Amino acid sequence: MTALVRYQLATLLLSQRYLAPLILFTGxxxxxxxxxSGPLTAAHGAASAAMLLAATWLTMALTGLEDRPHRALLTAATGSRRRLLTGTVLTALLGCLPLTALGLALPLLVGTHTPTAADLLLGTETQLTCALTGTAVGLLASRPLVRRPGFGLLLALGLLLVLTVSKGLPPVNLLLTRLSTHDRSAELLASTALLLALAAALLAAAAALVHAVTARRD
Structure with a gap:
């Protein structure tokens, strides 16, 4: 698995397809x-929304690196479709970790804040929640599941729209709503941890669906 993740990270870096989501997130x-100079919870909301978009884009870019013949060869080399899919998910999440650090640091550099340990922990939780959710959306809209890139893009945009604007829908809309209406990070840590667990479950379900569909097709 380590070799597979290293291979996919190297391929992603060489393809430079990570640049667009990185620039989008940073901007x-x-x-x-x-x-x-307000509460850091609002800044966490901005970084989390940006992470949702960047993680989706990064995952779709990663899953689109190989065409079908190359993917078949890579599946044979790894031993199973499940291992290949797991490696892809891990690679996408590893790509989100530097963005998480950037999302914690940038508001402190361009704004005026005095962060506490609770602020930093909450920011990590919220961004990881959106990273997991964005990776799930990216998988559902990726080439192995949706053959036409245009349809995949429309599906991704539709899912992102539902996740962000549907009032009270966990994990994303509920998370962003809480961040915009509360200014004490410590009070949100427990509830955000539950949303993080829900986002992990959503990613697992998305991965299972992609595996089932691609296995049946092949």
């Missing part, structure tokens, strides 16, 4: 938190 966080 959104910098613009939305520039000169901000």
């Amino acid at each position: 959104l966080v910098a613009v939305l938190t520039s000169d901000d």
Whole structure:
């Protein structure tokens, strides 16, 4: 598994397809938190929304690196479709970790804040929640499941829209609503941890669906 993740990370870096989601994430966080001196919960909301978009884009870029023949060869080399899919998910999540660190640091650099340990922990939880959710969306809209890139893009946009604007829908809309209406990070840690667990479950369900569909097709 380690070799597979290293291979996919190297392929992603060489393809430079990570640049677009990286630029998108950095630009959104910098613009939305520039000169901000309010509660860090609002900054976490901005970074989390940006992470949702970036994780979706990054996952779709990663799953689109190989065409069908190359993917078949990679499946044979790894031993199973499940291992290949697991490696892809792990690679996407590893790609989100530097963005998480960037999302914690940028609001402090472009705004005026005095962070506490609870602020940093909450920011990590919220961004990881959106990273897991975005990875799930990216899998559902990826090439192994949706053959036409245009349809995949439309599906991703539709899912992101539902997740963000459906009032009270966990994990994303509920998370962003709580971040915008509360200013004490410590009070949100427990509830956000539950949303993080829910996002992990959603990613597992998305991966299971992708595996089942691709196995039946092949």
